[in-house]
Amino acid sequence: MLMHIQVLARLTRIKAYLLTLFSIIALIFLISPQNLFSSRTVIVFLANLFLTAFVYAFNDVEDAVDDYHILEKRKRNPIANGDLTKTQGYLISFLLLLIGLFLLLIIGPLVFFFGLALALIGFFYSWKPVRFKSMPFVDLIAHVICLGVLQFFITYLTFRSFDLFLIPFLMIIIPFSLMIEIFFELRDFNVDKKTNIRNTIQRFGRSNIKKLLITSGAITIAGLTIIFFTIPSEYKVVLFLGSIFLAILTVSKVNKLLESYCPQT
Numbered sequence: 724m725l726m727h728i729q730v731l732a733r734l735t736r737i738k739a740y741l742l743t744l745f746s747i748i749a750l751i752f753l754i755s756p757q758n759l760f761s762s763r764t765v766i767v768f769l770a771n772l773f774l775t776a777f778v779y780a781f782n783d784v785e786d787a788v789d790d791y792h793i794l795e796k797r798k799r800n801p802i803a804n805g806d807l808t809k810t811q812g813y814l815i816s817f818l819l820l821l822i823g824l825f826l827l828l829i830i831g832p833l834v835f836f837f838g839l840a841l842a843l844i845g846f847f848y849s850w851k852p853v854r855f856k857s858m859p860f861v862d863l864i865a866h867v868i869c870l871g872v873l874q875f876f877i878t879y880l881t882f883r884s885f886d887l888f889l890i891p892f893l894m895i896i897i898p899f900s901l902m903i904e905i906f907f908e909l910r911d912f913n914v915d916k917k918t919n920i921r922n923t924i925q926r927f928g929r930s931n932i933k934k935l936l937i938t939s940g941a942i943t944i945a946g947l948t949i950i951f952f953t954i955p956s957e958y959k960v961v962l963f964l965g966s967i968f969l970a971i972l973t974v975s976k977v978n979k980l981l982e983s984y985c986p987q988t
Contacts, residue, residue: 734801778869
């Protein structure tokens with residue numbers, strides 16, 4: 724049983740995003756604190772978890788052939804190393820998708836629509852005949868929309884309707900999601916090069932990546948500032964300390980990856 728759980732955890736790569744997903748709780752705390760401990764919070768968190776797991780699991784199934792030839796990825800990918808068959812991988816992936824969409828349907832048709840859009844973009848991000856992940860600039864845009872904007876809309880619209888308060892949140896979520904994708908592409912720089920994945924980071928030099936990160940960071944800070952002066956005073960300390968921690972963690976990791984993998988150009 725434990726072995727099956729470990730294989731499932733590797734297929735869904737849950738360790739890569741579980742902590743980040745808890746930002747959903749922080750978002751609900753800021754936009755609708757009275758509903759923080761409601762059943763809707765549990766449902767929307769689980770729905771986002773299952774949909775994100777689908778995106779990562781489906782990516783591993785589609786990448787299994789390429790990952791087999793890269794030792795470090797073969798060890799991680801349970802399809803490539805033979806712990807699961809490709810058919811089992813597809814079945815698990817689409818089961819995760821169905822559960823996630825069903826949970827959103829419980830909330831309402833609008834969030835279900837955004838969940839369906841998330842799933843479609845996640846599908847085409849990895850599906851080999853299209854493979855957004857191997858298209859410069861499209862890879863970044865697809866990731867930002869799929870595991871950034873749409874996840875935010877799903878959570879926001881569970882508790883509120885569209886209003887101007889979502890703008891500063893988008894100013895945080897869009898550049899932060901962009902930085903996460905840059906982080907992943909930097910981490911996989913050498914592996915992607917071997918498997919002929921020509922994404923944005925493969926095309927950009929270090930100086931251009933730094934400019935993109937600086938711009939993203941500036942937009943994020945602007946969004947945080949707007950929210951800081953909008954929310955009640957008792958929430959400001961939490962937001963401030965969380966922002967400092969997030970900034971330090973992001974800068975240190977990206978700088979390390981830039982030095983390790985990205986070529987000087």
